[in-house]
Amino acid sequence: MPGHCYEKRAERGGTYDHLFKAINSLAWKKTSFHHGDKYLAYKRDFTSIYSAPRGRSGLAKREFIMMEDNTPLNILLTGQVVSNHAGSQLTSSGHYYINPYKETKPIRDGVTVRPAILLEAPWLAGMKHHHTFANQVAMLKQIFKQDMEDCANPEEAEKFWSPSIPRDLKNNNNDPYIKIFFPSMYKVPRMTAEGSKVTDEEIKMFDLEDDDTADQRSDTATESSHTASETDDEPQGPVVQRGALYDPNLLPDFGGPLFQLEKAKLVQQEVYDVDDNLVALWDMYDKLRPGTLVLVNAKLFVWYTSTSEDRRAYQIVAEKVKVIDESDEPIEERDIPRVNVASQTLPSTPSSSQRTPARRSDADNAFDLFESPSKKSRRG
Numbered sequence: 001m002p003g004h005c006y007e008k009r010a011e012r013g014g015t016y017d018h019l020f021k022a023i024n025s026l027a028w029k030k031t032s033f034h035h036g037d038k039y040l041a042y043k044r045d046f047t048s049i050y051s052a053p054r055g056r057s058g059l060a061k062r063e064f065i066m067m068e069d070n071t072p073l074n075i076l077l078t079g080q081v082v083s084n085h086a087g088s089q090l091t092s093s094g095h096y097y098i099n100p101y102k103e104t105k106p107i108r109d110g111v112t113v114r115p116a117i118l119l120e121a122p123w124l125a126g127m128k129h130h131h132t133f134a135n136q137v138a139m140l141k142q143i144f145k146q147d148m149e150d151c152a153n154p155e156e157a158e159k160f161w162s163p164s165i166p167r168d169l170k171n172n173n174n175d176p177y178i179k180i181f182f183p184s185m186y187k188v189p190r191m192t193a194e195g196s197k198v199t200d201e202e203i204k205m206f207d208l209e210d211d212d213t214a215d216q217r218s219d220t221a222t223e224s225s226h227t228a229s230e231t232d233d234e235p236q237g238p239v240v241q242r243g244a245l246y247d248p249n250l251l252p253d254f255g256g257p258l259f260q261l262e263k264a265k266l267v268q269q270e271v272y273d274v275d276d277n278l279v280a281l282w283d284m285y286d287k288l289r290p291g292t293l294v295l296v297n298a299k300l301f302v303w304y305t306s307t308s309e310d311r312r313a314y315q316i317v318a319e320k321v322k323v324i325d326e327s328d329e330p331i332e333e334r335d336i337p338r339v340n341v342a343s344q345t346l347p348s349t350p351s352s353s354q355r356t357p358a359r360r361s362d363a364d365n366a367f368d369l370f371e372s373p374s375k376k377s378r379r380g
Contacts, residue, residue: 005291005328010124015293015325018373019078023132031363032076033139034132042143046073048302062302062312074319074363075298077136079119079178083290084332087166087177089116090288092254093337094185103342106260112184114317115269115284118166118177122293137176140164143300144314151310164300164314180296181317185281186264189245240280244268250282253334257341270320274372279323285334291327296320297367319364324372 009015022028029039040046048062064073082088089095094115098104107113121133144164148157165176238246245265248254271279271287279287288294297320303313 005325006122006124009122009293009325010126015373016122016125016129019293019324020128020132022370023078025366027362027366027369028076031074031361031366033136034076034078036135036138037142040139042139042146048147048300060304062304064300071361072299074361075300075316076363076366077119077178077180077296077298077316078122078324079133079136079294079296080122081288081290081292081294081327082118082120082177084334086290087118087179088290089114090285091115091334091337092185092248092251093258095181098258098337098339102340104258104339106258106341107186108260109186109188109262109264111186113186114181114183115185116179116181117288117294118179119294119296120177121175123291134175136178137165140178140314140316147302147312153310157310157312160311162305162313164316179316180298180321181315182269182321183267183317185267185269186248186261187245187267188263189265238280240268240278242268242270242278246281250280252282252285253336255336256338258337258339260341270318272320272322274323274326274374276322276371276375286331287323287326288321289327289329289331291329292323293325293327295322295324295367295370297322297363320367322367322370322372324370325374 023032023034029035031040033040037044045068046064046066048064051061051063053060065071066073084090093107094113096107096111096113121130141163144161148154148161151157164179166179238244238250245267248259248261248264248266250266266281268278268281269284271284273279273287296316296318298316298318301315301317303315305311305313
């Protein structure tokens with residue numbers, strides 16, 4: 001049964017009305033699939049280009065770009081988060097396949113593990129929101145269908161290609177889900193030539209010739225020493241910030257023989273709550289619980305999963321996720337994975353490729369400008 005949060009969203013002037021107004025804004029028309037192909041159409045406004053694999057173990061892929069200026073295509077998507085029981089993979093093992101009948105290879109440094117959420121049409125939102133969600137689904141299906149029609153062997157493509165809309169997952173109304181992947185959640189920190197770790201945080205430098213704090217040596221030193229002694233006994237949690245790397249054990253369901261990480265750390269994802277605060281990885285199970293209404297800024301990829309045959313996997317990868325409205329559904333319980341792990345496996349080689357900062361897209365601007373109505377109401 002729908003909870004109180006869904007009824008509140010559906011009130012006149014509530015979250016759903018606020019969201020629909022944003023969907024019909026000019027910024028969203030140019031950066032989302034909510035209006036179908038009216039403002040953005042495949043092979044008319046955007047297309048895909050081939051990108052060769054990086055490194056020995058990398059996969060070839062197709063990336064989607066705008067035809068007007070060749071900039072990467074960023075898309076805004078909205079929907080309601082579905083439970084892990086129904087198909088989301090918001091756990092410490094993410095989309096990593098665990099074979100219930102045979103030995104499973106352990107997760108080692110360099111192995112890609114992506115958490116994933118399924119989105120469905122918002123509950124009690126009325127036909128207009130059902131139509132906008134259906135338009136998103138139709139656009140993603142259209143990309144897949146057109147690529148199939150353009151390939152040399154459409155029958156083989158139908159058999160072996162994996163769409164971004166899962167074929168075998170339907171919700172209660174027999175409507176499909178949209179599957180959203182996050183970037184890999186474990187990463188081996190980069191190292192400098194001297195062997196020290198390099199993080200993604202900003203490096204600050206000071207101009208000593210124009211520094212008016214130089215004459216405050218004695219007072220500042222005494223005060224700092226006193227302050228430090230007072231806070232030494234206080235527990236200090238990890239600082240939550242973009243690009244931060246954490247101990248994987250901070251996840252409540254991390255552990256057991258499945259995980260054989262040596263240097264890899266937990267990577268901070270760009271997930272923001274209704275107040276635009278960054279959500280710590282270990283709080284995502286709460287903030288993205290079933291029923292949560294979210295806005296996703298994503299990129300589309302097609303991965304060539306086989307070199308001998310044209311096998312493709314279509315993925316929607318979240319750049320950022322923003323909570324539009326929180327859910328009052330219970331948090332799902334998660335246990336440490338119980339698996340039969342293969343005893344003899346070779347360590348994988350960490351990927352040397354690194355994400356480089358890209359210029360801001362129109363979708364980035366629209367995403368950042370959108371404010372949750374919950375935030376506005378609390379601000380008064």
